[in-house]
Amino acid sequence: MADSTETLLETPLASLHRELGARMVPFAGYAMPVQYPAGIMAEHLATRSGAGLFDVSHMGQAELVGEGAAEALERLTPADVKILKPGRQKYGLLTTESGGVLDDFMVANLGDRLFLVLNASRKDVDCAAIEAVLPAGVRLNRLPDRALVAFQGPGAVAALATIAPDVSAMRFMDVLAVEIAGITTLVSRSGYTGEDGVEISVSAEEAEELARALLALPGAVPAGLGARDSLRLEAGLCLYGNDIDETTSPVEANLVWTIGKRRRTEWNFPGAERVREELDNGPKRLRVGILPEGRQPARGHTPIQVGGEVVGEVTSGGFGPSLNGPCAMGYVAREHAADGTALDLMVRGKASPARVAPTPFFPHRYAR
Structure with a gap:
C-alpha cells in the first residue's frame, strides 16, 4: 500500500469511479476503487453470475518492437515466447539471476510487435530490466497513455458481442483489434477472475466513454479491487508481492507449466540453475491451496503449523463468497504439501484446523 503522505496517481476512470460512489484506497501508488455501494460480496457474485467491470489501468502496458523482439524477451523469462503465434497471448514469469520471480506478466504477439501487460507495482522495475537486455534494433515503448479494463463473467462476452460481434468467435488467450461503440481497442479473451471474459486496452481519453458503454450492457456492474482479490483467490491465481516475489521460484510457486518445453532443454534464462536443481530434487517448500475447517479466515502472514512446529505461512487468504x-x-x-494434509493456522495465537486442498477452489470457466 502507498504511504498516506504520497501523492497518489489516478487512472483515466477516476472521476467515473467517484460518480459511481466508489470507496477509493491507495494501491500500488494509485487511488483505486476497492468497492462500490453494493459491496464486495455483491460485486463478486455479480461477476460470477453476469459481468463485472474492473478498472486495471494501473497495470503497465508496453510494446516490444523490432526484429528479434521475442528472442530478446526470452533473455528474461523461461516462457517460450518465440512459439507464440500472431493473435495469441500467454502468461509468463520474469525471473531473477537467483531464480526468484521478478514479476508475472502477459505477452501477446500482435504480428509486428509484442504487447506486454505488467503489474502496477513492478512496471518500472520490469521495464528497466527489459531495456537492459535489448539488442540494437529492438526497442521497448511504454504506453502510459493507455487505459485497461477487465470485463469478466459468464455473461461478459455475450453482452459485449451485442456491440462488438467479433469478440464472440475469440477463444481463451486470443487477442484482436476490435471496434467497440466506435472506439478502437485491443481485446484479449483473458482475465484474473477464473471466469470467461476480456481485458480491453484503450486510449486514456476514450476510456470513460468505453466504460460507460460497457456498464450500459445488460447484467454489467462496476467491481473494485476487493472483488478482484476474492475472485482471483477462489481461482487459485497468484498475486505478485503476496504469493510470488523475488524469494519464490517458479517451482516452489507451482508455476512450472509457464516454463516452455524448449527452454527446459536450453536452460538459458535467468535463475535456470536453481529451477533445474528444484525440478530434479524437489523444492524445500511448495505453494498450496488451504481450506480452513471453520468460518474463520486466515489472512496473509498467518503462521502454519503441524504438530506444534511452524512449517509455513499463509500468503493470501480471506472469505470466498462463491x-x-x-x-x-x-x-x-x-x-506437508500433499492434498488432504492436516494443518493448524495460527490465527491471533490460536490454532485453527485446516487442510491442504487443490486449487482452483472454484472451477475456471475460460472459453477453451
Missing part, C-alpha cells in the same frame, strides 16, 4: 467460506494459499514444507 464458496460461502474461507480459503487461502500459502507455502508449506514439501513433506
